[in-house]
Amino acid sequence: MSQFWKPGTEKPRLLDDEEGGVLFFGASPSTSSGYGYSSMERQKQRLPVYKYRTPILYLVETHATTIIVGETGSGKTTQIPQYLKEAGWADGGRVIACTQPRRLAVQAVSSRVAEEMGVKLGEEVGYTIRFEDLTKNGVTMIKFLTDGVLLREMMDDPLLTKYSVIMVDEAHERSISTDILLGLLKKIQRRRPELRLIISSATIEAKSMSSFFQTSKRRREMEGKNLGPRMDPVILSVEGRGFNVQIHYVEEPVSNYIQSAVSTVLLVHDQEPMGDILVFLTGQDDIDAAVQLLTEEVQNRGKSSSGLTILPLYSGLPRAEQELVFAPTPRGKRKVVISTNIAETSLTLEGIVYVVDSGFSKQRFYNPISDIENLVVAPISKASARQRAGRAGRVRPGKCYRLYTEEYFVNEMSAEGIPEIQRSNLVSCVIQLKALGIDNILGFDWPASPSPEAMVRALEVLYSLGVLDDDAKLTSPAGFQVAEIPLDPMIAKMILSSSQLGCSEEIITIAAILSIQSIWVSSRGAQKELDEVKLRFAASEGDHVTFLNVYKGFLQSGKSSQWCYKNFVNYHAMKKVLEIREQLRRTAQRIGIVLKSCEGDMLVVRKAITAGFFANACHLEAYSHNGKYKTIRGSQEVYIHPSSVLFRVNPKWVIYHSLVSTDKQYMRNVISIDPSWLTEAAPHFYQHQRPPSMLH
DNA sequence: GAGCACTGC
Numbered sequence: 092m093s094q095f096w097k098p099g100t101e102k103p104r105l106l107d108d109e110e111g112g113v114l115f116f117g118a119s120p121s122t123s124s125g126y127g128y129s130s131m132e133r134q135k136q137r138l139p140v141y142k143y144r145t146p147i148l149y150l151v152e153t154h155a156t157t158i159i160v161g162e163t164g165s166g167k168t169t170q171i172p173q174y175l176k177e178a179g180w181a182d183g184g185r186v187i188a189c190t191q192p193r194r195l196a197v198q199a200v201s202s203r204v205a206e207e208m209g210v211k212l213g214e215e216v217g218y219t220i221r222f223e224d225l226t227k228n229g230v231t232m233i234k235f236l237t238d239g240v241l242l243r244e245m246m247d248d249p250l251l252t253k254y255s256v257i258m259v260d261e262a263h264e265r266s267i268s269t270d271i272l273l274g275l276l277k278k279i280q281r282r283r284p285e286l287r288l289i290i291s292s293a294t295i296e297a298k299s300m301s302s303f304f305q306t307s308k309r310r311r312e313m314e315g316k317n318l319g320p321r322m323d324p325v326i327l328s329v330e331g332r333g334f335n336v337q338i339h340y341v342e343e344p345v346s347n348y349i350q351s352a353v354s355t356v357l358l359v360h361d362q363e364p365m366g367d368i369l370v371f372l373t374g375q376d377d378i379d380a381a382v383q384l385l386t387e388e389v390q391n392r393g394k395s396s397s398g399l400t401i402l403p404l405y406s407g408l409p410r411a412e413q414e415l416v417f418a419p420t421p422r423g424k425r426k427v428v429i430s431t432n433i434a435e436t437s438l439t440l441e442g443i444v445y446v447v448d449s450g451f452s453k454q455r456f457y458n459p460i461s462d463i464e465n466l467v468v469a470p471i472s473k474a475s476a477r478q479r480a481g482r483a484g485r486v487r488p489g490k491c492y493r494l495y496t497e498e499y500f501v502n503e504m505s506a507e508g509i510p511e512i513q514r515s516n517l518v519s520c521v522i523q524l525k526a527l528g529i530d531n532i533l534g535f536d537w538p539a540s541p542s543p544e545a546m547v548r549a550l551e552v553l554y555s556l557g558v559l560d561d562d563a564k565l566t567s568p569a570g571f572q573v574a575e576i577p578l579d580p581m582i583a584k585m586i587l588s589s590s591q592l593g594c595s596e597e598i599i600t601i602a603a604i605l606s607i608q609s610i611w612v613s614s615r616g617a618q619k620e621l622d623e624v625k626l627r628f629a630a631s632e633g634d635h636v637t638f639l640n641v642y643k644g645f646l647q648s649g650k651s652s653q654w655c656y657k658n659f660v661n662y663h664a665m666k667k668v669l670e671i672r673e674q675l676r677r678t679a680q681r682i683g684i685v686l687k688s689c690e691g692d693m694l695v696v697r698k699a700i701t702a703g704f705f706a707n708a709c710h711l712e713a714y715s716h717n718g719k720y721k722t723i724r725g726s727q728e729v730y731i732h733p734s735s736v737l738f739r740v741n742p743k744w745v746i747y748h749s750l751v752s753t754d755k756q757y758m759r760n761v762i763s764i765d766p767s768w769l770t771e772a773a774p775h776f777y778q779h780q781r782p783p784s785m786l787h
Numbered sequence: 788g789a790g791c792a793c794t795g796c
Contacts (some may be wrong), residue, residue: 239794374791376791406793436793466792468792751790
């Protein structure tokens with residue numbers, strides 16, 4: 092297949108700077124003169140900071156909110172907290188908080204800042220992520236943390252009084268936590284005029300971010316009289332140090348992006364100077380297919396295409412294989428990494444000079460009517476496309492090959508992706524806001540409002556769990572306890588009930604296992620062996636009890652990695668289970684849940700699961716020969732997933748943990764129940780329907 | 788008898 096590349100006319104402004112290492116605070120709408128210093132030497136010397144000398148200090152002093160725009164590597168997260176600290180914003184017990192959406196980023200950025208400031212990480216500069224707190228009270232002045240941790244901190248300190256400046260990084264990614272946090276910070280600002288916010292975002296989102304923090308005119312006039320900080324946000328642009336990336340488009344739309352990606356890689360390999368290639372596809376299937384196709388093509392071509400190292404990359408890949416992509420490319424060789432979106436933000440590969448962008452990714456969509464989340468392949472946004480292209484310009488000028496036309500990019504591609512909050516189930520999010528005293532969820536000032544249907548559905552679910560009362564207020568103590576448990580509310584409710592049923596030790600194990608991806612090693616090749624090994628642990632009650640058997644075996648082996656290897660159990664996953672379980676034990680003790688084992692009585696364990704997941708009850712269709720179930724609530728047709736220990740067993744009544752929809756709706760992690768437990772666990776939920784016993 | 792974008796508390 093021949094492709095005709097057309098150089099693009101798009102010039103992403105922040106990718107134009109080829110000087111490298113230059114930090115420049117560009118002119119912004121309200122600083123007409125434009126402050127700045129732009130020499131690499133001066134930056135290296137760590138400029139002394141005088142009051143108002145740098146624009147960021149001036150802006151933070153005079154404006155309640157500053158929005159910083161700039162690409163990765165521009166120094167926002169490393170320089171700005173330092174400036175603030177040196178200018179005294181962290182004095183008198185006040186701390187500067189900087190949030191990141193990912194744990195790894197928190198660790199990486201905090202250690203870089205500590206190093207640049209010449210302090211030990213955990214002292215003046217520290218970080219907090221789940222399971223890890225590297226801060227010292229009274230000593231730590233700059234604290235990095237995930238936005239999720241900051242939200243949890245608000246449950247004890249709703250106004251975040253210990254922080255004088257809060258910087259929210261990567262706000263353009265619009266994760267659920269970031270959006271909730273931004274909404275809450277806007278509220279806090281009204282109560283704490285002295286608080287300063289710094290929102291760091293990519294260019295395209297800056298304007299909408301700015302208008303979000305724009306307070307009403309009347310309010311501004313009132314504040315103007317007090318001579319307080321200006322409440323209208325200011326935008327500051329920081330030039331990045333990324334190298335120029337030349338964009339190429341296809342002249343005609345491609346029909347098969349896998350095939351097209353493979354030909355593009357070969358084209359680059361034949362015609363372009365050395366440098367590694369990063370290909371963005373959508374998922375494991377695509378990637379495996381592309382790796383195979385590329386390998387075959389290389390073999391067919393013989394000599395001319397030798398010297399290629401082809402590596403897949405996705406989160407489900409065993410850790411050892413994932414590490415391979417970080418190995419430096421040997422001289423004279425070229426590395427091709429074929430990746431999911433994981434390489435767009437979560438992982439950074441050094442040495443990439445060429446990017447091939449399929450223009451697609453897998454995205455989650457939520458249907459509040461059916462209450463089902465789906466994963467679908469969908470076109471990416473312009474923002475994503477730019478982020479992908481930027482991956483080619485980290486070490487030297489690069490090239491990005493887009494497998495779509497320029498016309499498509501300019502006219503059809505949406506500017507930004509749909510924020511996660513508009514694509515998700517909202518139960519966790521709603522209970523968190525309730526716990527923070529936000530009663531009017533529908534009237535909450537979101538950076539992007541979720542659909543009313545999704546909010547109503549979340550309220551319904553929480554009401555049915557007994558976590559919200561008739562006035563949609565948190566119940567006491569159940570509602571507050573569920574909000575304190577850092578897991579999905581249905582899981583939290585299950586834990587709460589286990590306290591009364593006397594099986595909390597077992598249930599927190601199940602809760603921990605359900606909240607990680609999978610405890611089994613991923614094994615597409617060795618599926619049969621895995622299935623056989625699973626039988627060793629299989630329990631007739633279902634998957635949850637099977638998990639308990641695996642956990643028991645793991646403990647009896649002395650938490651041995653050898654044991655895991657022999658039993659197709661993922662050792663790293665089990666370590667994580669232990670960590671989550673430990674956190675749940677501590678939380679349970681704090682909120683008054685009795686930790687007790689039921690000593691093998693699986694009846695109460697199943698009852699506790701029912702108490703959290705009664706909404707997922709299903710009944711086997713009478714005379715069904717193919718294992719067809721119907722959900723009690725929506726009468727949807729569902730089937731037990733072949734990976735379940737109850738596959739082909741088909742008990743009359745089951746409860747599932749989650750649904751996965753492909754050609755059919757499959758129930759994953761299934762347990763058999765007695766229908767009388769449903770009315771027992773949730774009389775409200777089932778009272779207006781025919782009693783389950785009548786159905787059969 | 789089939790499948791899992793990616794985070795996070």
